[in-house]
Amino acid sequence: MAWHNWSGNVTAEPQQIVSPSSESELSEIVRRAVKDQQTIRIVGTGHSFVPLCATDGLLLSLDNLQGVVALDETRGVGTIWAGSKLHQLGEPLLDAGLALHNMGDIDRQSLAGAIGTGTHGTGPTLGNLSTQVVGLHIITATGDIVEISTANDPERIHAARVSLGALGIVSRVTLRLLPAYRLHERTWVEPFDECFGRLDELIAATRHFEFFWSPPDDACACKALHPTEMESHELKGKREAVQGRLERYVQEARIDFSHRIFPSERNRLFNEMEYAVPEAAGPACMQDIRRLMLERFPDVTWPVEYRTLGGDETWLSPAYQRDAVTISIHQAAELPYNEFFAAAEEVFRAYEGRPHWGKLHAQSPAELAALYPRWEAFQKVRQALDPQGCFLNDYLREIFAVNP
Numbered sequence: 001m002a003w004h005n006w007s008g009n010v011t012a013e014p015q016q017i018v019s020p021s022s023e024s025e026l027s028e029i030v031r032r033a034v035k036d037q038q039t040i041r042i043v044g045t046g047h048s049f050v051p052l053c054a055t056d057g058l059l060l061s062l063d064n065l066q067g068v069v070a071l072d073e074t075r076g077v078g079t080i081w082a083g084s085k086l087h088q089l090g091e092p093l094l095d096a097g098l099a100l101h102n103m104g105d106i107d108r109q110s111l112a113g114a115i116g117t118g119t120h121g122t123g124p125t126l127g128n129l130s131t132q133v134v135g136l137h138i139i140t141a142t143g144d145i146v147e148i149s150t151a152n153d154p155e156r157i158h159a160a161r162v163s164l165g166a167l168g169i170v171s172r173v174t175l176r177l178l179p180a181y182r183l184h185e186r187t188w189v190e191p192f193d194e195c196f197g198r199l200d201e202l203i204a205a206t207r208h209f210e211f212f213w214s215p216p217d218d219a220c221a222c223k224a225l226h227p228t229e230m231e232s233h234e235l236k237g238k239r240e241a242v243q244g245r246l247e248r249y250v251q252e253a254r255i256d257f258s259h260r261i262f263p264s265e266r267n268r269l270f271n272e273m274e275y276a277v278p279e280a281a282g283p284a285c286m287q288d289i290r291r292l293m294l295e296r297f298p299d300v301t302w303p304v305e306y307r308t309l310g311g312d313e314t315w316l317s318p319a320y321q322r323d324a325v326t327i328s329i330h331q332a333a334e335l336p337y338n339e340f341f342a343a344a345e346e347v348f349r350a351y352e353g354r355p356h357w358g359k360l361h362a363q364s365p366a367e368l369a370a371l372y373p374r375w376e377a378f379q380k381v382r383q384a385l386d387p388q389g390c391f392l393n394d395y396l397r398e399i400f401a402v403n404p
């Protein structure tokens, strides 16, 4: 059976791809696979650029475990089936007067897949999506359903939030939610030097600010989102006239509920590397990436994305115990990226950057252990839950330094 990820840079031939529709069925499947010594991997939407989901064993999809389990508007929490796609959540949450605290560029990912790699949006005080997780059900290698929550397991929740699918199968997730809110979106283009000259001011002015820097134009497509009580018909002003590469990033100002504003469409396939560097190092790192691209890789025309990310306590979170700036570089899926990404990675390394778990990087286990103070603690939790490494594929064995 052939499987490939979104951009097509990862392919695999799983023996089986199975989509169970209950937790008990999942448990049964795990028990059988472990008995047959089949490697088990779990796939969400397959939007990761690294071989996290690749296996020649059993590939599990939770596409039949989607939707809301229960919402509690008063407490601001909701339990959701882990296979739900983020785009399926906005409307049911809104019906209950609730919303996710933040979202990334797209909403195609599964909930468990997004949480499992530390997927994030932008906002200097806003943690990644997994920071809102207060509990999960994990089906472990014994087939048992283990509940890990902030209340019953305050230590292991730090391992379970971002786990790369290495602890077992997440079947349901309980999240903290906000009262539903509207966002006012403004998008515009300005020269890099201007944008950079007032970057602190731009970041402080709204709840979510980010920009895409376009190398051939040396200009930034800026996006600012801020909660508002206004209705869209109260908006004034026209769309700024922009031509060329950045045109698609600029649209008329709009107001709508958050889940209708956050996501964009990404129709052209690309490959991506992203690093989270300490917040204070963000501007210098961005300048070095810009210099690298203008001087050594002038043919790369894909924009660089610059976002902010609040620190957290999750052991494998790229924002573990530090506020961060995330910088993402892209290349068209049909073009080679190795040389460019390797050179950029040297820049990110110099700033003690931590790679996004779903995006391309070449960090060794020793380097990762040095970047993550609780690396060993995570490995202990993983070994205890999966001593035989049933959930490890070649890629995870490599980055976790686990012998075959």
Ligand SMILES: Cc1cc2nc3c(=O)[nH]c(=O)nc-3n(C[C@H](O)[C@H](O)[C@H](O)COP(=O)(O)OP(=O)(O)OC[C@H]3O[C@@H](n4cnc5c(N)ncnc54)[C@H](O)[C@@H]3O)c2cc1C
Pocket (backbone or CB within 6 Å): 006, 041, 042, 043, 044, 045, 046, 047, 048, 049, 052, 053, 062, 082, 083, 103, 104, 105, 106, 108, 109, 110, 111, 112, 113, 114, 115, 116, 117, 118, 119, 120, 121, 164, 165, 166, 168, 169, 170, 171, 266, 356, 357, 358, 359
């Ligand atoms: C076009 C595009 C835009 C993106 N935008 C952003 C962005 O704005 N911000 C950002 O941070 N990232 C972004 N990403 C990266 C993306 O969010 C992550 O790679 C995310 O993990 C993908 O979610 P998925 O559902 O496709 O997971 P997959 O790639 O399918 O899986 C990711 C990991 O989660 C595990 N997993 C999946 N389901 C389960 C489960 N039920 N139980 C246990 N483990 C599970 C998998 O085994 C794997 O380790 C983007 C990627 C693309 C292609």
